[in-house]
Amino acid sequence: MPSTPVTRPILTRQQARDFYDRFGRRQDRQAFYERRAIDRLIELGEFDSAEAVVEFGCGTGVFAQRLMESELGSTATYAGFDLSETMIRLTRRRLVPFGARVSLTQTDGRPRIPLPPHSCDRFVSNYVFDLLPNRDITRTLEQAWKVLRPDGLLCLTSLTFGTNALSKLTIAAWLAVHSLKPSLVGGCRPIALTDYLGPASWKVLYSTTMVAYGVPSQVLVAQPRGHGQDQSGTHERFVPETVKGSGNEG
Numbered sequence: 001m002p003s004t005p006v007t008r009p010i011l012t013r014q015q016a017r018d019f020y021d022r023f024g025r026r027q028d029r030q031a032f033y034e035r036r037a038i039d040r041l042i043e044l045g046e047f048d049s050a051e052a053v054v055e056f057g058c059g060t061g062v063f064a065q066r067l068m069e070s071e072l073g074s075t076a077t078y079a080g081f082d083l084s085e086t087m088i089r090l091t092r093r094r095l096v097p098f099g100a101r102v103s104l105t106q107t108d109g110r111p112r113i114p115l116p117p118h119s120c121d122r123f124v125s126n127y128v129f130d131l132l133p134n135r136d137i138t139r140t141l142e143q144a145w146k147v148l149r150p151d152g153l154l155c156l157t158s159l160t161f162g163t164n165a166l167s168k169l170t171i172a173a174w175l176a177v178h179s180l181k182p183s184l185v186g187g188c189r190p191i192a193l194t195d196y197l198g199p200a201s202w203k204v205l206y207s208t209t210m211v212a213y214g215v216p217s218q219v220l221v222a223q224p225r226g227h228g229q230d231q232s233g234t235h236e237r238f239v240p241e242t243v244k245g246s247g248n249e250g
C-alpha cells in the first residue's frame, strides 16, 4: 500500500468546522461507500462486550445510534466528540432516548480527549483521520492510547489508497479534486492508517481495504501496547512514534 502523501493542502480547524456546520445531515449521504466498511468494523469491534465507547468525530450520530440501539449492552456508555456545533446538535437529537448513558462534547478541534486514563474500552473514529493534519492524527492516537484500557480496542475507518484499477482511478480523481480545493471532498484525502500506528504502542489485530462503488476504505482494529502493569493513571510509558510525513502538513 502506498504511503500517506507527505504534503497536501489540509483544511484548518476553522475551515473544517465551517464546512461540517454547513454540511450537517448531508454527511449521511456518504453512507453509500462508508456502509460496508462500518459494518465490518462493527463485526470486528466486539461491541457487545464494550462498557464505555468514545467516538472522535461523531458526525450526525448515525453510528452512535446504531451502537446504542443494537450493538451495546444496556448499561454501556457512549461519549462523542466533534468540533462542529451542527453535528453535536444532530447527534444529541438522535441520542435523546439514551439519557445519561450518553455524553457529547463540542471541541475546539484540538486533538484532546479530556477523559481520565484507562476510562474506555473502545475508541472509534470513522472517516475523520483522513481530514486531519498528520501531526493531529498522531496526537489523537496518543489520546486514544491514554484513554483506552489495556484490553480495549481502537476501531478506525478511513478513506485509503486504491487496490484495484477502479479504486486507483477513483483515488487519482479524488486527489486531483482535493489538490484543487480540499473542501470539495470534505477535506478528506486517502491515508494508510497503519502508517501512524507504531508497533511499540499498538498491536494491529485487523487491517483491510474494502472497496464500495469504487471508493476504497481501510478498516483497522488495534490494541494498545505498553500499558503493562501500569494502572496508576499516568501514561508516562507512551512511546512517541515517528510517522511518515509527520510535521509536513497543516
Ligand SMILES: C[S@@+](CC[C@H](N)C(=O)[O-])C[C@H]1O[C@@H](n2cnc3c(N)ncnc32)[C@H](O)[C@@H]1O
Pocket: 013, 016, 017, 020, 021, 027, 028, 034, 056, 057, 058, 059, 060, 081, 082, 083, 084, 087, 107, 109, 110, 111, 125, 126, 127, 128, 131, 132, 186
Ligand atoms: C467526514 S465526517 C465523518 C462523520 C462520521 N464519523 C461518519 O462516519 O459519518 C468528519 C467529522 O469529523 C468532524 N471533525 C473534523 N475535524 C475534527 C476535529 N479536529 N476534531 C473533532 N472532530 C472533527 C467533523 O465535524 C465531522 O463531523
